[in-house]
Amino acid sequence: xxxxxxxxITILKFLYARYKQFIIPGVxxxxxxxxxxxxxxxxxxxxxxxxxxxxxxxxRIIVLKNNLNFLSSxxxxxxxxxxxxxxxxxxxxxxxxxxxxxxxYAASFTGVSVSEFQLQIGDLSQAPTDTSKFSSLSLKxxxxxxxxxxxxxxxxxYTTFPLSEVTSINIGDTSSTVEINFYYKPxxxxxxxxxxxxxxxxxxxxxxxxxxYNFNYNFSSxxxxxxxxxxxxxxPL
Amino acid sequence: xxxxxxxxxxxxxxxxxxxxxxxLVKVIAIFSLIFVALLSVLVYYVxxxxxxxxxxxxxxxxxxxxxxxxxxxAKLAIVSNxxxxxxxxxxxxxxxxxxxSKFFEKMPSGIKVDNLRLDKQTILxxxxxxxLLPINEFIDGLIELGKEKEISVLLLDSLSTSEASSxxxxxxxxxx
Numbered sequence: 001x002x003x004x005x006x007x008x009i010t011i012l013k014f015l016y017a018r019y020k021q022f023i024i025p026g027v028x029x030x031x032x033x034x035x036x037x038x039x040x041x042x043x044x045x046x047x048x049x050x051x052x053x054x055x056x057x058x059x060r061i062i063v064l065k066n067n068l069n070f071l072s073s074x075x076x077x078x079x080x081x082x083x084x085x086x087x088x089x090x091x092x093x094x095x096x097x098x099x100x101x102x103x104x105y106a107a108s109f110t111g112v113s114v115s116e117f118q119l120q121i122g123d124l125s126q127a128p129t130d131t132s133k134f135s136s137l138s139l140k141x142x143x144x145x146x147x148x149x150x151x152x153x154x155x156x157x158y159t160t161f162p163l164s165e166v167t168s169i170n171i172g173d174t175s176s177t178v179e180i181n182f183y184y185k186p187x188x189x190x191x192x193x194x195x196x197x198x199x200x201x202x203x204x205x206x207x208x209x210x211x212x213y214n215f216n217y218n219f220s221s222x223x224x225x226x227x228x229x230x231x232x233x234x235x236p237l
Numbered sequence: 238x239x240x241x242x243x244x245x246x247x248x249x250x251x252x253x254x255x256x257x258x259x260x261l262v263k264v265i266a267i268f269s270l271i272f273v274a275l276l277s278v279l280v281y282y283v284x285x286x287x288x289x290x291x292x293x294x295x296x297x298x299x300x301x302x303x304x305x306x307x308x309x310x311a312k313l314a315i316v317s318n319x320x321x322x323x324x325x326x327x328x329x330x331x332x333x334x335x336x337x338s339k340f341f342e343k344m345p346s347g348i349k350v351d352n353l354r355l356d357k358q359t360i361l362x363x364x365x366x367x368x369l370l371p372i373n374e375f376i377d378g379l380i381e382l383g384k385e386k387e388i389s390v391l392l393l394d395s396l397s398t399s400e401a402s403s404x405x406x407x408x409x410x411x412x413x
Binding site: 021022024025026028029032033035036039040043044047050051053054057058060061064065067068071072074076079080082083086087089090134147148151152154155158163165166167168169170171172173183185187188190192194198199201205208209212 | 258259262263265266267269270272273276277280283284287288292293295296299300302303306307309310311312313314315316317318319320321322323324326327330331332333334335337338341350351352353354355356357
């Protein structure tokens with residue numbers, strides 16, 4: 001059987017008159033309880049997370065300070081010079097003007113003549129995207145000169161920018177054929193991560209950069225003769 | 238049957254009970270208020286202690302100063318990347334000019350190089366001479382190169398003589 005409670009205004013008035021002194025303390029308890037549940041307990045929980053973040057930030061500040069000190073100590077001119085030389089040594093795309101300059105320089109330096117050459121430039125409209133491997137421009141040269149001259153030509157190419165590698169040599173009585181790969185490689189994207197320590201270039205690599213200043217290069221990639229002495233570039237190392 | 242029913246006494250006891258209950262509720266309310274207030278102050282205090290504003294300010298200041306040096310950082314990253322690649326390239330490429338020079342160092346006078354083919358793995362050499370002695374001396378020199386680990390295998394492919402030019406012709410294959 002369903003029991004029905006009939007609350008009318010008289011009962012409500014009676015209950016109010018009877019318990020009105022309990023209302024204010026009751027509301028206070030309720031508000032305190034709500035505050036505890038909705039604000040204070042989550043804040044207490046967040047304290048643990050905050051503690052972890054504070055530790056992380058402390059470590060991060062050390063890294064940031066070291067990075068800042070290191071970057072501030074670098075010279076812009078030295079960096080620019082290094083950037084220029086490494087970019088000339090290993091271009092980011094098909095630098096066929098640089099390639100022709102290198103051959104021209106090596107030929108004139110060693111006294112050989114290049115009678116004909118095939119340069120496979122490929123598709124210039126598509127920029128290379130794979131930053132993990134080296135790409136190359138393949139070249140087949142007919143070089144007129146004796147064995148010694150051809151050898152000197154190869155030697156000169158090895159110390160001329162852009163960097164190249166001879167893949168095949170066929171030296172005959174009067175003329176020779178040399179196949180060369182001129183390398184290039186796109187730059188990987190530079191990602192800034194403030195939490196990662198910036199490491200200086202190791203001394204072995206700095207020595208390598210230093211060695212590159214003894215190579216033959218032409219930063220402008222113009223048709224002028226290729227020579228490092230004419231650039232007036234000062235080795236910053 | 239209970240004859241000790243006293244309505245006045247019950248009313249007083251109920252009032253006392255209500256008063257007691259009210260007192261209890263008030264005490265709980267005051268304690269709740271104090272508890273919540275103290276806990277809030279404590280959380281605020283601990284919050285400031287654990288992760289002080291100075292730490293945040295220092296971090297933000299450092300980040301601001303570093304953002305002005307991003308250009309330098311990018312240049313350094315590019316130089317590092319390029320020099321690694323350049324080193325890899327220079328270290329892996331074979332310097333054929335040095336190898337050819339070594340071959341010619343071992344070549345005595347009286348030998349003419351008719352053909353020299355060289356690729357990443359093999360060297361094919363055709364030489365000619367009027368006498369077998371310099372050819373023998375040259376082959377001895379190449380064996381020395383093998384001992385110096387410059388070449389791994391040396392094969393004499395052919396030895397022929399031409400009556401017209403009265404010269405000996407030798408073809409050699411050396412594996413690198």
